[in-house]
Amino acid sequence: xxxxxxxxxxxxxxxxxxxxxxxxxxxxxxxxxxxxxxxxxxxxxxxxxxxxxxxxxxxxxxxxxxxxxxxxxxxxxxxxxxxxxxxxxxxxxxxxxxxxxxxxxxxxxxxxxxxxxxxxxxxxxxxxxxxxxxxxxxxxxxxxxxxxxxxxxxxxxxxxxxxxxxxxxxxxxxxxxxxxxxxxxxxxxxxxxxxxxxxxxxxxxxxxxxxxxxxxxx
Ligand code: GDP
Ligand code: MG
Numbered sequence: 001x002x003x004x005x006x007x008x009x010x011x012x013x014x015x016x017x018x019x020x021x022x023x024x025x026x027x028x029x030x031x032x033x034x035x036x037x038x039x040x041x042x043x044x045x046x047x048x049x050x051x052x053x054x055x056x057x058x059x060x061x062x063x064x065x066x067x068x069x070x071x072x073x074x075x076x077x078x079x080x081x082x083x084x085x086x087x088x089x090x091x092x093x094x095x096x097x098x099x100x101x102x103x104x105x106x107x108x109x110x111x112x113x114x115x116x117x118x119x120x121x122x123x124x125x126x127x128x129x130x131x132x133x134x135x136x137x138x139x140x141x142x143x144x145x146x147x148x149x150x151x152x153x154x155x156x157x158x159x160x161x162x163x164x165x166x167x168x169x170x171x172x173x174x175x176x177x178x179x180x181x182x183x184x185x186x187x188x189x190x191x192x193x194x195x196x197x198x199x200x201x202x203x204x205x206x207x208x209x210x211x212x213x214x215x216x217x218x
Pocket of ligand 2: 026042
């Protein structure tokens with residue numbers, strides 16, 4: 001296989017959701033750029049990021065999407081077909097120093113469940129773990145919430161980078177495992193996983209979702 005942008009086996013797609021200010025954009029930047037953007041501007045419309053990492057010896061492109069508003073995003077971006085939005089793996093983020101962001105998780109979770117298929121991996125991330133002195137949500141209660149709702153769970157810090165890589169790697173491993181054991185059907189348009197992209201110049205095969213429109217300003 002040639003080197004360059006097409007040198008990977010799958011594209012895994014993630015949607016990052018949670019209350020405003022919990023650190024979604026910072027997590028996205030920490031994962032894709034390996035640095036903390038302290039003065040991240042407010043997300044307007046949609047934010048995208050991509051990084052290729054290896055899982056089980058295969059190069060996988062991770063495509064992250066942070067919509068400002070899930071429902072509005074879904075309604076307004078016609079270049080992002082409903083089937084594709086409906087298929088994304090979800091990273092559900094709260095801020096361990098703000099209990100209100102934790103209290104809103106049930107509502108975010110039902111959004112995530114509505115937007116994804118039943119085999120979708122949903123990862124709960126308690127962000128800002130570097131602010132231990134200001135902690136407002138215990139690890140134990142969040143862990144219990146995760147268990148009750150069958151979510152993967154980790155506390156992380158977009159600021160120090162602590163556990164950020166692990167959160168994505170664990171999600172990717174779980175998705176890969178679902179592919180291996182057949183519980184995720186790659187041929188289903190709503191699987192959230194895409195095989196390697198077409199070589200430049202080739203037209204889109206049937207049943208493939210359209211590529212996303214970068215920088216939708218809806
Ligand atoms: P979003 O609205 O969820 O996308 O949140 P942002 O990523 O824009 O972050 C909101 C604020 O939290 C910003 O001021 C960030 O600098 C800060 N922030 C984000 N992640 C962390 C973290 O892990 N630790 C600390 N101390 N601050 C963070
Ligand atoms: Mg943001």
